[in-house]
Amino acid sequence: MTPIQPEVLTMRLKRFCILAASAAMPLPALAHSFAAPYTLPVPFALYAWGACAALVLSFVIIGLMARLPFMHVTSVSGITPAKSATSSWLMPGALLAALRMAGVLLLALCIATGLFGTRNPFANFNMTFFWIVFVLGFSYLVALCGDLYGVLNPWRTLCDWIERLLPSAFRARLRYPAALLGYYPALALYMAFIWLELFGHTTPRSLSIALLLYTAIGLLGAALFGKEAWFRYGDFLAVFLRLIAMMAPVRLLHGEPGTSPTIRMQWRMPFTGLLEQEAEHVSLAVFVLFMLSSTAYDGMHESQPWSEFFWAGIYPLIAPIITAGSKQPFAVAARVFHHWQSLALFLSPMLYLLCYLVFLKLARMLTASTETVRRLALRFAFSLVPIAFVYHVTHYYTLLLSQGPAFFRQISDPFGLGWNLFGTAGYAAQPILLDANVIWHTQVGLILIGHVVSVYLAHIEAMRTFRSAYRAALSQLPMLLLMVGLTAAGLWILSLPIASGQVALPTAAS
Incomplete structure (x- = not known):
């Protein structure tokens, strides 16, 4: 030979x-x-x-x-906008509480359907909801309506609920070294997230495991450094969506601490939020x-x-x-x-x-x-x-x-079990296909x-x-x-x- x-x-x-x-x-x-x-x-x-x-x-x-x-x-x-916002809309506390609860329930449903539902990624709720509705659709909504994630963040809601039962659960054990670490924890998680998207060959089950892991990291980070520090510097979704929300023509203002939970929506010129502050750490620029x-x-x-x-x-x-x-x-x-x-x-x-x-x-x-x-x-x-x-x-x-x-x-x-909870199971989901031009x-x-x-x-x-x-x-x-x-x-x-x-x-x- x-x-x-x-x-x-x-x-x-x-x-x-x-x-x-x-x-x-x-x-x-x-x-x-x-x-x-x-x-x-x-x-x-x-x-x-x-x-x-x-x-x-x-x-x-x-x-x-x-x-x-x-x-x-x-x-x-x-900056001072040429026309200051003269009107705003107050979101009632009851509506805010209902939306926050819905966020936690959707997170729980994503995890449960991935673990116990069909293995078909096209039929499983968690694949479509997380990758398409949340990662894509919600980020575009944030660009129009402001930092809704900062208001409805299900991981932060979980912390609030746990804190009602255990008041000292998220009292900072360590002072977060903001000058040293900045947003590097969020950047590291963001990189891991993108790697999972591109090379993780995600299945419904592996997505649920990733969400459980992210939940554990978030609760641990909030317990170590306190809720405010973690969800500012460590939660990459919070950082990512907060940056996008700075372009929105709506600014969401939280109620004063100790008062009933309310959110006030205030109008502003589009994109001006990006000029109202600057990156305070190199890690945020990266x-x-x-x-x-x-x-x-x-x-x-x-x-x-x-x-x-x-x-x-x-x-x-x-x-x-x-x-x-x-x-x-x-x-x-x-x-x-x-x-x-x-x-x-x-x-x-x-x-x-x-x-x-x-x-x-x-x-x-x-x-x-x-x-x-x-x-x-x-x-x-x-x-x-x-x-x-x-x-x-x-x-x-x-x-x-x-x-x-x-x-x-x-x-x-x-779960792909043949249910029809809202009468839409037979909906013929026709994809919207656009011409290549x-x-x-x-x-x-x-x-x-x-x-x-x-x-x-x-x-x-x-x-x-x-x-x-x-x-x-x-x-x-x-x-x-x-x-x-x-x-x-x-x-x-x-x-x-x-x-x-x-x-x-x-x-x-x-």
Whole structure:
């Protein structure tokens, strides 16, 4: 028998690993917008140039009209909207209590249906409710209606209930080291959550176990550091949704401690919440950057260019070590590929942070500012939230339309046992399918709008920081380049063909 040449073995190994990695992916549903190969109406370069040109034009218009913004900049620490909120709506305490109880019951139902219900992920209530209704739909509702999660957080409600029985249960045993840790606990849990989405191959049972684990972590954190500290710094869902809620035209104001529980809804100009405060810790800025990088990574990690980058660029460098040191090189190569995928996810915010700091350094040099780069990073971090949010929407809103209608059927039969509690078990959940042209142009429009809003917010922040229209405009030139780069990259990622063709709904509904 003719011996196989090393380069032939390497090529066969690479092909096998690509097939194995593709075969290992669950196949229930598509995660991205285009279920079939889609040809753009015009070359991608025209979309990229057009979007970037529109962004530059927006920057020029914002700079010229900086004296007439929809808000008046009064200080570095805050803003005064052009029209202060004159009306508000008080949510009665009874309604608030009912909604909080409903949140706990839905959490309990999610856990119970995953543990004891059908194993079919498409028929199980917890998969649709958690990944689609909550992670997607609720985050979009928060962007419109304010920080509802801060009001209805089921884990915080559990703490309140336990505290009624055991008044000292959540009295802080340790003082939370906010200056040292900041939001790093929430960031670590956020990274674990995204990893579970992308690589955890979630089933109804494993989702329930993850929710139980998250519940245990939350109760333990609240017991150690107190409720206020944990749900501010440690609960990643609270941090994530609180950032999104800062864009909302509604501010939710809690009643004074010791009074009956009430929530007052106060109107404000959209997006101004992002200018009312700044990131108080570097970890919160990194959290915002991970909101960006994780969505971009999700769009890229199964694309053809990404697969080719590893198998044609990185793998040949380590192939001799694998083939020489293992009796099962195919299995080892597949494991290396999966480890590489996870490592790239965890390193993605660091790459974004590096780019962010480089452009801020350029802005500091252009303006000869005495502000440190760290200080500038904290000041401008929230101006990136609209970009992160529109990335989230453009990547996943089609899932809400296609998979969301199943909720109405499953709520009547959450365990898949043939029940019909609300008379909707026979509901023919027809997915809402949009034309590929509509999806693509919607994505282009959303990404452009998100970046224009971020350019405006960054310019207002620059006016407050540099105290001069000229220096503010000068400082924003590097940030404009960053926004242009993010716009082009975001559109490019959305247009990439998927290497494996399919991604599981449970692991890609972030």
